[in-house]
Amino acid sequence: MTTVRVELDQRAYDIRIGAGLLGRDTFADVAQPKARALIVTNTTVAPLYAQALQQALEPHFAEVLQCVLPDGEQYKDWPTLNRIFDALLERQCDRKTTLFALGGGVIGDMTGFAAACYMRGVPFVQVPTTLLAQVDSSVGGKTAINHPLGKNMIGAFYQPRLVVADVETLRTLPPREVSAGLAEIIKHGAIADAEFFGWLETHMERLRALEHDAVVHAVRRSCEIKAAVVAQDETESGLRAILNFGHTFGHAIEAGMGYGQWLHGEAVGAGMVIAAGVSERLGLLDPASAVRLQELVRRAGLPVEAPALPLQRYLDLMQVDKKNDAGNVRFVLLQGLGGAVLRAAPQDLVTSSLLAHGAI
Ligand code: NAD
Ligand code: MG
Numbered sequence: 001m002t003t004v005r006v007e008l009d010q011r012a013y014d015i016r017i018g019a020g021l022l023g024r025d026t027f028a029d030v031a032q033p034k035a036r037a038l039i040v041t042n043t044t045v046a047p048l049y050a051q052a053l054q055q056a057l058e059p060h061f062a063e064v065l066q067c068v069l070p071d072g073e074q075y076k077d078w079p080t081l082n083r084i085f086d087a088l089l090e091r092q093c094d095r096k097t098t099l100f101a102l103g104g105g106v107i108g109d110m111t112g113f114a115a116a117c118y119m120r121g122v123p124f125v126q127v128p129t130t131l132l133a134q135v136d137s138s139v140g141g142k143t144a145i146n147h148p149l150g151k152n153m154i155g156a157f158y159q160p161r162l163v164v165a166d167v168e169t170l171r172t173l174p175p176r177e178v179s180a181g182l183a184e185i186i187k188h189g190a191i192a193d194a195e196f197f198g199w200l201e202t203h204m205e206r207l208r209a210l211e212h213d214a215v216v217h218a219v220r221r222s223c224e225i226k227a228a229v230v231a232q233d234e235t236e237s238g239l240r241a242i243l244n245f246g247h248t249f250g251h252a253i254e255a256g257m258g259y260g261q262w263l264h265g266e267a268v269g270a271g272m273v274i275a276a277g278v279s280e281r282l283g284l285l286d287p288a289s290a291v292r293l294q295e296l297v298r299r300a301g302l303p304v305e306a307p308a309l310p311l312q313r314y315l316d317l318m319q320v321d322k323k324n325d326a327g328n329v330r331f332v333l334l335q336g337l338g339g340a341v342l343r344a345a346p347q348d349l350v351t352s353s354l355l356a357h358g359a360i
């Protein structure tokens with residue numbers, strides 16, 4: 001087991017990464033022997049891992065309850081969130097109750113938000129079971145649900161007490177979801193660590209085959225990078241925005257295709273290639289590095305071309321993106337591999353990169 005510390009003063013916490021952590025005594029330091037635990041999970045993950053987590057928690061809590069939600073981004077909403085509160089209130093859970101989010105980013109975001117709200121805040125632990133959740137959504141304390149008028153629009157910054165990433169759980173993940181998680185790993189290398197980017201180039205096949213040592217290293221390095229950014233800017237007043245590399249274009253792809261058609265990581269994959277194209281056109285990134293990024297995205301099993309939507313549709317979708325600051329769309333761009341900057345870009349360069357990578 002390896003540990004990454006997220007340095008946030010009184011809210012600091014550990015991320016534990018390793019194989020077989022659910023079956024081991026990983027949860028002792030969040031133990032509350034007189035209090036209850038509530039495992040929040042979904043109908044896909046529950047039959048796979050809820051029993052193991054239940055057994056791991058039982059020695060540490062007076063009682064361990066479960067709340068099994070339907071599976072899907074479409075259930076990241078108020079009525080489903082309310083089912084967590086129903087479960088807590090029906091059993092008269094008090095404010096010492098600890099919530100455990102067992103699942104992907106949807107379960108993590110909803111459980112975190114429920115923990116932030118229930119009795120004005122109860123402890124929660126992230127037990128991410130998708131690669132995307134292990135390297136991204138479980139770290140950093142963004143919690144949310146969707147509103148019909150916008151994704152992740154209702155939420156809170158609320159840090160977990162502990163994150164436990166058992167890479168063994170990734171074995172049951174569909175390959176498409178593995179690739180989606182790899183997109184965020186590549187992103188972390190591209191914006192912050194050229195050496196790690198090079199390591200990913202060497203080990204991409206091992207990662208796709210979910211070899212333990214390789215996955216532990218990639219999850220660890222990703223979490224370190226994200227944790228370092230979050231420690232400097234917990235609530236995204238500046239630096240944290242670099243984690244959105246590839247996301248302005250990615251969100252446009254997701255929205256343009258209709259949510260659920262492209263996985264978020266797939267859209268980010270193509271989005272990073274387009275953003276690298278803009279960086280190259282601005283003279284921030286050399287052409288060879290842009291090619292390296294595109295190659296790595298492709299080798300991760302991700303699309304490198306945006307879907308063929310009209311150019312104007314993309315431009316319209318990006319104007320409504322939340323990173324649109326007072327009319328100027330600012331992009332996270334690469335300044336060399338391993339460095340990121342936030343910049344407004346001339347529209348003709350944006351257009352040119354979009355047209356070069358799939359827009360029509
Ligand atoms: P997800 O939670 O929908 O999980 C993907 C699918 O895999 C689901 O069907 C899930 O049930 C299934 N699954 C989970 N673990 C499994 C396992 N071990 N074996 C087999 N199947 C498994 O999707 P995701 O990609 O994990 O997360 C996406 C969500 O995360 C989005 O809602 C996004 O907004 C959010 N997100 C949040 C942050 C943040 O900082 N809070 C960052 C990135 C993404
Ligand atoms: Mg993302």
